[in-house]
Amino acid sequence: MTLFAGSALLLWAGLVVWSVSLAQSEAEAVELVRNTTPDGAEFWVMPRKSELTYYPCAQCHKLIPPNPEVRKLFSPHPSELDHGDERIWCLTCHDIEDRNTLTNLLGESVDFDRAAEVCASCHMQRHQDWMFGGHGKRRGDWQGERVIYSCPQCHDPHTPTIKPRAPKPPPPVRKGLARPLHPEAEEYLSVWERLESDDHD
Amino acid sequence: MTNARSKRAASPASGMTRRKFIKRAGAAGSLAAAAASVPAVSAGAWGGETMQDAFGTFFQDQYKKMSPEEIEEALARIERRALRETGVRIKCENTPPIPGVVFGYAINISKCKGYRDCVYACVKENNLGRDSQMQYIRVLEMDRGTRNLEKADHYYDSEIVPQEGKYYLPVQCMQCDNPPCVKACPVEATWKEPDGIVVIDYNWCIGCRMCMSACPYWARHFNWTEPEVPAEEINPLTHYLGNRPRMRGVTEKCHFCVQRTRKGLLPACAEACPNGARIFGNLLDPDSEIRYVLENKDVFRLKEDLATEPKFWYFSD
Incomplete structure (x- = not known):
């Protein structure tokens, strides 16, 4: 009973925090996060904190004692963790001491807006590509200030694989023409392939 | 120079526009044919265009040979035509x-x-x-x-x-x-x-x-x-x-x-x-x-x- 009441309270608190953060994000302009490549070239990253529903996490966690035991968490936390083949869990990336930040493998505290630095602890090569433009997505302009999306804006860190989805419709076929056969259809085979596939010998 | 340019424009190379032009001129000539084939929107002597626009498009030179003023006129003609045909005020540019x-x-x-x-x-x-x-x-x-x-x-x-x-x-x-x-x-x-x-x-x-x-x-x-x-x-x-x-x-x-x-x-x-x-x-x-x-x-x-x-x-x- 207390458990139920507790979770209801948490949910309510979460809702309040969410609505407050929504109102804030509408009022404020997006403040980009400055970054530099190892060569010193400047680039800007889309901020992440304004997108987080329950941020600041300490709002609830200041009332809950930290529990470092590896376990499955429930709402409002993501219930699924399909990342790193069970070698990692929440506190590998989330800081147990300062709930409002992340942590990398060196144990350093990392701001949510700089989440890419956490990903870089394992995915160094991808991170380098991302910094220089070989991975990830740029926003708006091809010239001028380089603004790119941060890792968690495309990959949910808890289930980072991009999920398959339906494609947009195929190109139309001109009126009066039949849609071409599938390229592996009998008619597209070469003579010898057709002869091989026949059973006439 | 301008004369040479307009002579070139009238050469058969501008076939597409000329074809349209002749079609429109023909439509204007025979009213019965026009009523049968030309949609109501583009009805009129010059296919709904002014005579100046119709001639301007017909004698328009290749883009690289047009002077800046001629390009400006061509862009304005395109905008006018789009407005007349679709009702949308488009902006046609030639950003270099x-x-x-x-x-x-x-x-x-x-x-x-x-x-x-x-x-x-x-x-x-x-x-x-x-x-x-x-x-x-x-x-x-x-x-x-x-x-x-x-x-x-x-x-x-x-x-x-x-x-x-x-x-x-x-x-x-x-x-x-x-x-x-x-x-x-x-x-x-x-x-x-x-x-x-x-x-x-x-x-x-x-x-x-x-x-x-x-x-x-x-x-x-x-x-x-x-x-x-x-x-x-x-x-x-x-x-x-x-x-x-x-x-x-x-x-x-x-x-x-x-x-x-x-x-x-x-x-x-x-x-x-x-x-x-x-x-x-x-x-x-x-x-x-x-x-x-x-x-x-x-x-x-x-x-x-x-x-x-x-x-x-x-x-x-």
């Missing part, structure tokens, strides 16, 4: 190439999942005819481990993509540095701009489709019918060499969204790709993203043996 910029494109085929979001973003941005079924981008589905373009599936329509054992390769105009389409054009209606984009002067095109047969990448498309775009879907920001309203009987193709990229924006397809598979930038800027890709990834181009030198690379990682 940016000095020191040559555009290049790279696609990460391990990130392309075949969603075709780019195809439809392109249709929207470039005012491609909806009923004429024009699409600049084709996404090819092929078996992993093969690259047989002849056996690629253009019409894949599975429930979800990517399918197991398949990969996806988008094909569009490669903006070749040695473009065979330009060599094939008998009237020089298509040419390579200083920023590397191969463009078409739709008014100068005679619709012979030689460029289409010269292109090894299926990049050029022909307007068999008048391209029609619903008025509320028209993109009003247009470029003379890019997405301005086209007419029936001319060829068109991808132009790296010239109306966007010459103002510093990314092409619509690059902006639409949800996977960040499309990388666009200035090949002459050593710090650009495209240069990083070309220098650090194993890139390839399609049909490289034809020496067309496409400025369009593919890579996987």
Whole structure:
């Protein structure tokens, strides 16, 4: 009973925090996060904190004692963790001491807006590509200030694989023409392939 | 000089516009025929245009030979015509190439999942005819481990993509540095701009489709019918060499969204790709993203043996 009441309270608190953060994000302009490549070239990253529903996490966690035991968490936390083949869990990336930040493998505290630095602890090569433009997505302009999306804006860190989805419709076929056969259809085979596939010998 | 220019314009090379002109003049002549064949909207002596506009379009020179004032007039005529025909106030520009910029494109085929979001973003941005079924981008589905373009599936329509054992390769105009389409054009209606984009002067095109047969990448498309775009879907920001309203009987193709990229924006397809598979930038800027890709990834181009030198690379990682 207390458990139920507790979770209801948490949910309510979460809702309040969410609505407050929504109102804030509408009022404020997006403040980009400055970054530099190892060569010193400047680039800007889309901020992440304004997108987080329950941020600041300490709002609830200041009332809950930290529990470092590896376990499955429930709402409002993501219930699924399909990342790193069970070698990692929440506190590998989330800081147990300062709930409002992340942590990398060196144990350093990392701001949510700089989440890419956490990903870089394992995915160094991808991170380098991302910094220089070989991975990830740029926003708006091809010239001028380089603004790119941060890792968690495309990959949910808890289930980072991009999920398959339906494609947009195929190109139309001109009126009066039949849609071409599938390229592996009998008619597209070469003579010898057709002869091989026949059973006439 | 002006005399020489107008003489050239009246030569048979401007066949497309002349054909229209004669048709309209004929329609005006025989009222009965006009009532039967010309839709009510474009009825009138000059197909709804003023005589000055009709003559102006008919005697319009090739884009590169027009003086700045003549170009201004041509742009104004295009805007007036679009307003009359669709009721939409478009802006037609001729933003010049940016000095020191040559555009290049790279696609990460391990990130392309075949969603075709780019195809439809392109249709929207470039005012491609909806009923004429024009699409600049084709996404090819092929078996992993093969690259047989002849056996690629253009019409894949599975429930979800990517399918197991398949990969996806988008094909569009490669903006070749040695473009065979330009060599094939008998009237020089298509040419390579200083920023590397191969463009078409739709008014100068005679619709012979030689460029289409010269292109090894299926990049050029022909307007068999008048391209029609619903008025509320028209993109009003247009470029003379890019997405301005086209007419029936001319060829068109991808132009790296010239109306966007010459103002510093990314092409619509690059902006639409949800996977960040499309990388666009200035090949002459050593710090650009495209240069990083070309220098650090194993890139390839399609049909490289034809020496067309496409400025369009593919890579996987």
